[in-house]
Amino acid sequence: MTTISKENKLVNLINVFSVEPARQQQLVDLLVHATETAMRHLPGFISANIHRSLDGKKVVNYAQWRSVEDFEAMLKNPAAKPHTEQAAALGEFEPGLYEVVDTQSAATPNV
């Protein structure tokens, strides 16, 4: 389970992949495998959260890192490179680094 909070001061990578619907599952599997075998063992990795779009056309990785420096070290790490290249071969992606500025919940609980 991952928590989103202003207080944790993490750096959040939100990476939106555009993909052929026929290849969405393949991309999901690849990202799950990359997280399991490489990313989660790297310094400063906090979490990865893989999402599939209901229309089949996108996959989003919402990942948390301890710092920008840890994220940039990952990009240069040979352990991460083949996974990044394989994902790039399956679709276009648009990554961004974010900080949480506000979180709000329902005025009256809905679940």
Next chain:
Amino acid sequence: MTTISKENKLVNLINVFSVEPARQQQLVDLLVHATETAMRHLPGFISANIHRSLDGKKVVNYAQWRSVEDFEAMLKNPAAKPHTEQAAALGEFEPGLYEVVDTQSAATPNV
């Protein structure tokens, strides 16, 4: 605080806004205000989590809804409409509905 989990079976709206860096804060303020005054009072709303990109060019709303039906009812709700239009006036946006397929944390704790 928001939690991301496969088990909660929520529908996640991930909405990526592209914005002039000079207007990023204005867009953040607008989304925070819209959540506070309208969205969080609507049926089925679970949470909204506003993120600013470190490069100033994007804002992401990661919002959770109880169901696709609740989300679609919001789109038709007159209480939500002015906020959606104001956000559209500040930048382009690309929304998508997602389900969580996998969450992973660090092999050894980093924080």
